[in-house]
Each structure stands twice: as structure tokens, then as C-alpha cells.
Amino acid sequence: MVISSARLMKRASNEGYAIPAFNIDNLESAMAVSEVMHEMRIPVIVQMIPRTLNYGGVAMYPAMMRELMADCPVDYALHLDHGSSLALAQRCIASGFSSVMFDGSAMSFEDNVKYTKEVTDFALPMDVSVEGELGTIGGKEEGDSDMEASYTGVSEAEEFVRRTNVSTLAIGVGTAHGIYKGEPKINVRRIKEIHEAISTPLVLHGASGLSDEVLRDCIAAGISKINFATELRQAYTNGIKAEFEKDPEVFDPKIYMRGAIDNIKEVLKAKIKICYGL
Ligand SMILES: [Zn+2]
Structure with missing residues (x-):
């Protein structure tokens, strides 16, 4: 069943684990996530960035996901990652x-408060949770080296x-x-300080490339979603490359895409084990 991220994260926060959130790009990455939920019977958050929604359609x-999960009783969330407007959220x-x-x-x-609150005012009454972001996560959002x-x-x-009423905070x-x-260099102490100050579940972005140990430290400090x-996109592409290395003549996508799906699944399972402390 599709439920809000906040509901999954509240459970996680109370019990000291984190919910992994996996970005999907297409049918094959959706299949990988769905197959893992079927096999492990563990809830995850399935998310897409706006660029992905432009690629395949909102x-x-x-x-x-509904079709792939129709026969599976595991709860999961469908989440818009890095949304940039109320219109897209709607x-x-x-x-x-x-x-x-x-x-x-x-x-x-002030603008962040104002526009985030427009989204919470719209979404929360429909039991749709809203993730806000405060502070800068590097990479594409990076400004300078400070x-x-x-x-x-x-x-x-x-x-x-307090002012936006967000359900969760990146x-x-x-x-x-x-x-x-x-x-x-991850400031684990800052996670702990924020976690002690507010009851809103906290989200960690940019986790690909962090060691298992750092991820566990972040969860222990109060992160409820990672x-x-x-890493999933790398696994996808490496899986296809390996299939072509095995057989350069392969031409049926159903054959070489299986390699991509299986390769993503390995990464998904490893991340699930870290997040859930299995
Ligand atoms: Zn992000």
C-alpha cells in the first residue's frame, strides 16, 4: 500500500532505523525496487526527481509501481525528490x-519558508507528507567551498x-x-544537535559514496531517511556493460536489462541492510 514517507519515517525514528529512499529512472529500476520489496518484505521510499518525470511522464x-506492487502487501511511499514548485507537487x-x-x-x-508553506498547506490535509530542505547539500546545489x-x-x-510545518527535513x-x-566530511554531531532540538524526522541526501560506517553513524545520530x-545509476549501467562483455552480439533488451536489474538489486539490498540495521 502506498503511504506517506512521514508515516514510514516516524516508525523508523521511533525504532532507531532509517528508511532508504531509492531514485528510479525507468521500468527496469522500478522492477529492481519492486522485486527487492517482494523478496525482503521491507518498506522503502521510491522517488523521482523532476528530470526523471520529464523523461517518462509524471x-x-x-x-x-502500482502494477509492479499489486500483489505485494508491503507499504511503500511514492515521493517527489527535489520538487521546485507547488504546481509540480500538485x-x-x-x-x-x-x-x-x-x-x-x-x-x-524567508522565501524558503513562504514557498515551502504553500506546499504544506496544500499537501498535508491530503495525508501527503512534505519534505523541506534547509542548508546546502553539495554537488549540483553547491555554491562555493565554504x-x-x-x-x-x-x-x-x-x-x-515551526513556521512551515514540514513533515520531514533534509x-x-x-x-x-x-x-x-x-x-x-560529515558533521554527525550537527545531525545529533538538530535531532535533539526538533522532533521532525531528518533526511540525508547525497549518500552515494559514503561508507557503511558513516551511514550507520548518521542513523544513530538521528537520520530517518537516506x-x-x-550508486543505483552506476549499478544499472555497469550491469548492462557486463552483459555486453559476456555477449557482444546480444540484441534483446530483455536479456541485457536483466543484468542491469540484478546489479541494482545487489546495491538496494546492501543499503536496506545498513538502513534497517539487519
Ligand atoms: Zn538530494
Whole structure:
């Protein structure tokens, strides 16, 4: 059953684990996530960025997941990752998303509050949870090299959740999207400080490339959702490459895509085990 991310994360937060959130791109990555939920019987968050929705169509992804999960009793969430407008959030909700992010982290604090609140005012009455973002997560959102300045402050986090009523909050603690160039320095203490100050479940972006140990430390400090995207895309592509190496003459996508799906599944299972402490 599709339920909101916040409901899954509240359970996780109370019991000291985190919900893994997996970005899908197409039918094959959706199949990988669905097969793993069937096999492990464990809830996850399935999410898509706006670029993915432009690629396959907003309504396509919930329809695929509904079809793939029709015979599976496991709860999961359908989440818009890095949404950038109320209009897109509304389109996603109309198509069956149970959770949306509004990323106003590049805006001024006041604008971030204002536009995030427009989304919570619309979504929360429909039992759709809203993830806000405060502070800077590196990679595409990166401004300059002053990482300390981009850490989410404790008092601004308190004020932000009070004024926006967000269900969950993505925080900047030194992570970056994409592939890390150097050794990432994650401010685990800041996670703990924010977690102690607010009851809103916390989200970690840019987790691809962090060691298992760092991920466990982040969960212990109070992270309830961890996003994985880059590593899944790498596994997908490497899986296809391996199939062509095995048989350069292969031409049936159903054959070489199976390699991609199986390769993604290995990564999904490993991340699930870390997040759930299995
Ligand atoms: Zn992100």
C-alpha cells in the first residue's frame, strides 16, 4: 500500500532505523525496487526527481509501481525528490504520489519558508507528507567551498519547521550529490544537535559514496531517511556493460536489462541492510 514517507519515517525514528529512499529512472529500476520489496518484505521510499518525470511522464511512475506492487502487501511511499514548485507537487499528488519535497534551499530563508508553506498547506490535509530542505547539500546545489557556512543551523531548523510545518527535513551536514571528489566530511554531531532540538524526522541526501560506517553513524545520530541515486545509476549501467562483455552480439533488451536489474538489486539490498540495521 502506498503511504506517506512521514508515516514510514516516524516508525523508523521511533525504532532507531532509517528508511532508504531509492531514485528510479525507468521500468527496469522500478522492477529492481519492486522485486527487492517482494523478496525482503521491507518498506522503502521510491522517488523521482523532476528530470526523471520529464523523461517518462509524471503519471507513468506511480502507474508502474502500482502494477509492479499489486500483489505485494508491503507499504511503500511514492515521493517527489527535489520538487521546485507547488504546481509540480500538485501534479504529482494528483497522479498518486504520497509525499513531495519542496527544495527551497537556494532561496533566502524567508522565501524558503513562504514557498515551502504553500506546499504544506496544500499537501498535508491530503495525508501527503512534505519534505523541506534547509542548508546546502553539495554537488549540483553547491555554491562555493565554504562548507561550514552551508551546515544547517539548529535554531534556524527549529524556526523553519515551526513556521512551515514540514513533515520531514533534509539538512546540510557536509554531504554532496553525485560522485565525491575527495573524502567527504560529515558533521554527525550537527545531525545529533538538530535531532535533539526538533522532533521532525531528518533526511540525508547525497549518500552515494559514503561508507557503511558513516551511514550507520548518521542513523544513530538521528537520520530517518537516506537517499540513494548515483550508486543505483552506476549499478544499472555497469550491469548492462557486463552483459555486453559476456555477449557482444546480444540484441534483446530483455536479456541485457536483466543484468542491469540484478546489479541494482545487489546495491538496494546492501543499503536496506545498513538502513534497517539487519
Ligand atoms: Zn538530494
